[in-house]
Amino acid sequence: xxxxxxxxxxxxxxxxHPIKALENINLKIEKGEFVSIVGPSxxxxxxxxxxxxxxxxxxxxxxxxxxxxxxxxxxxIEKPALYEYLSAxxxxxxxxxxxxxxxxxxxxxxxxxxxxxxxxxxxxVANFSMGMKQRLGIAIALLNNPSCLILDEPFTGLDPMxxxxxxxxxxxxxxxxxxxxxxxxxxxxDLNQLCNRLYVLHKGRLIRQGNTQAIMNACTHQYLLTxxxxxxxxxxxxWQHQLKGDTAEISIQPGQxxxxxxxxxxxxxxxxxxxxxxxxxxxxxxxSV
Amino acid sequence: xxxLLITECFKLFRQSKTYYAIASILIIEGIxxxxxxxxxxxxxxxxxDNLRKTFYFNGTLLNGNLLQYLVLNTLWFHxxxxxMIVVSGMLTAEYKDKTxxxxxxxxxxxxxxxxxxxxxxxGFTVVMVGLLFLTSYWxxxxxxxxxxxxxxxxxxxxxxxxxxxxxxQWSFLAGTISMVFFAVSSLTLAVILKDVTKTWIxxxxxxxxxxVLLKIDLGTDWLNQYALFKLNDTWxxxxxxxIPFRIILLNWIVSVFYIIIIxxxxxxxxxxxxxx
Numbered sequence: 258x259x260x261x262x263x264x265x266x267x268x269x270x271x272x273x274h275p276i277k278a279l280e281n282i283n284l285k286i287e288k289g290e291f292v293s294i295v296g297p298s299x300x301x302x303x304x305x306x307x308x309x310x311x312x313x314x315x316x317x318x319x320x321x322x323x324x325x326x327x328x329x330x331x332x333x334i335e336k337p338a339l340y341e342y343l344s345a346x347x348x349x350x351x352x353x354x355x356x357x358x359x360x361x362x363x364x365x366x367x368x369x370x371x372x373x374x375x376x377x378x379x380x381x382v383a384n385f386s387m388g389m390k391q392r393l394g395i396a397i398a399l400l401n402n403p404s405c406l407i408l409d410e411p412f413t414g415l416d417p418m419x420x421x422x423x424x425x426x427x428x429x430x431x432x433x434x435x436x437x438x439x440x441x442x443x444x445x446x447d448l449n450q451l452c453n454r455l456y457v458l459h460k461g462r463l464i465r466q467g468n469t470q471a472i473m474n475a476c477t478h479q480y481l482l483t484x485x486x487x488x489x490x491x492x493x494x495x496w497q498h499q500l501k502g503d504t505a506e507i508s509i510q511p512g513q514x515x516x517x518x519x520x521x522x523x524x525x526x527x528x529x530x531x532x533x534x535x536x537x538x539x540x541x542x543x544x545s546v
Numbered sequence: 547x548x549x550l551l552i553t554e555c556f557k558l559f560r561q562s563k564t565y566y567a568i569a570s571i572l573i574i575e576g577i578x579x580x581x582x583x584x585x586x587x588x589x590x591x592x593x594x595d596n597l598r599k600t601f602y603f604n605g606t607l608l609n610g611n612l613l614q615y616l617v618l619n620t621l622w623f624h625x626x627x628x629x630m631i632v633v634s635g636m637l638t639a640e641y642k643d644k645t646x647x648x649x650x651x652x653x654x655x656x657x658x659x660x661x662x663x664x665x666x667x668x669g670f671t672v673v674m675v676g677l678l679f680l681t682s683y684w685x686x687x688x689x690x691x692x693x694x695x696x697x698x699x700x701x702x703x704x705x706x707x708x709x710x711x712x713x714x715q716w717s718f719l720a721g722t723i724s725m726v727f728f729a730v731s732s733l734t735l736a737v738i739l740k741d742v743t744k745t746w747i748x749x750x751x752x753x754x755x756x757x758v759l760l761k762i763d764l765g766t767d768w769l770n771q772y773a774l775f776k777l778n779d780t781w782x783x784x785x786x787x788x789i790p791f792r793i794i795l796l797n798w799i800v801s802v803f804y805i806i807i808i809x810x811x812x813x814x815x816x817x818x819x820x821x822x
Binding site (some may be wrong): 307328334345351 | 557
């Protein structure tokens with residue numbers, strides 16, 4: 258559905274020193290697929306998104322987008338940019354009106370309901386929380402039924418409840434509209450839950466790509482395990498670990514985690530959580546694929 | 547295009563700064579009228595004391611026509627400055643809030659969107675000059691009545707009341723073209739500079755430089771007549787004893803040409819430039 262072949266983009270700081278923002282980017286997103294891209298700040302994620310959304314022209318390369326809708330891709334870059342002095346419904350009226358969509362009260366309220374926003378608020382969106390602005394931004398991005406949604410750091414600035422709520426909304430909308438979603442986030446746990454495939458961008462180059470779980474596993478050698486009576490465990494000593502109260506940081510390969518958990522269960526250790534701790538340096542700056 | 551024009555008008559008139567601008571123009575107008583009411587008679591008597599011995603003036607000289615002429619003189623600086631601030635803000639605010647990205651993520655043509663801003667900016671300018679004309683017409687005549695107009699342009703000129711009113715009307719019309727020139731220029735500066743404060747400063751500088759260069763002799767008749775900044779006093783030609791209609795018409799044509807060129811440059815740059 259979206260295919261990027263050999264895209265390059267340089268930014269000129271001065272005439273002699275161009276900065277390579279993107280170098281030979283190749284990627285593919287299929288219809289209905291949930292794909293994410295991660296990388297440290299300045300890796301080129303937003304530039305890539307802006308190129309896909311047509312805001313920035315690449316220096317070279319080819320982008321093919323197969324879509325039937327007039328609006329091929331909807332998206333939010335960095336944070337939802339809205340007319341802060343207007344209400345939610347007026348923002349929708351502006352963006353729907355400029356593309357010839359119905360701007361009746363009922364039609365606009367439907368867009369608000371779709372993203373779980375209240376329909377009776379008439380105050381400017383400047384008063385809205387970041388979560389509500391994200392929802393309104395998504396409602397605007399979904400106007401005219403694009404077949405792909407690009408979300409750049411959608412969870413930034415949200416409280417934990419907001420993250421959970423927005424994640425559910427994205428899941429619901431993608432299922433409802435058969436959307437392909439391409440998103441970036443620093444919340445790796447969320448990407449693991451949401452995305453089938455993962456790309457890792459470092460200094461403008463894709464250094465990893467593939468199944469999200471497989472990449473995360475390849476970069477995870479530590480787990481944070483919490484259990485009520487963990488200090489009584491003897492099997493824990495088979496692995497290098499650091500115990501702090503009921504929590505242990507264990508160095509272990511992903512394939513051995515099930516063995517560890519089984520051993521702890523046999524010892525009647527009451528495990529409450531086991532959270533992978535990806536090695537960010539390895540994930541973000543690992544060797545080129 | 548019609549849809550874009552409607553949304554641009556909606557945004558412009560939903561922003562408080564638009565009403566601050568209108569209020570500023572009315573306040574300046576009010577200050578001119580109040581100062582004229584309290585100080586004007588003394589100043590005029592002082593200036594024209596000798597002439598009164600030789601000529602007969604119909605009505606008082608501190609009349610609605612003179613006051614409207616004084617209001618008309620805000621076209622030199624006050625009005626274009628306020629218009630430039632509002633008009634450039636139509637784009638710089640979109641850059642600052644990044645709504646330009648949200649707009650261009652919709653199926654909207656870049657050149658059409660920026661063109662709609664130019665058209666709305668021109669419409670807004672016409673409305674502002676129209677508002678200034680109408681309010682000054684009613685207020686000046688309402689409070690100060692009608693009378694002959696005395697104007698100092700390379701010497702004193704006197705115009706009978708009815709003729710003065712017509713000349714003032716034509717002047718406002720000519721002034722509208724100058725104001726549109728400044729409005730379009732400020733929007734093009736906004737396209738180039740993007741930043742709110744930088745655009746305000748450069749717009750104010752542009753206005754001042756235009757006013758300064760207007761008075762400077764450029765050496766050749768052709769340049770003195772048709773250089774970019776030499777056309778902004780066309781509205782004053784209506785207060786020459788013999789109105790030079792041919793020159794005025796030519797100036798209008800050249801002004802419109804400049805306006806189109808400046809807008810086209812802005813549209814071209816905006817269309818070509820990435821929205822980063």
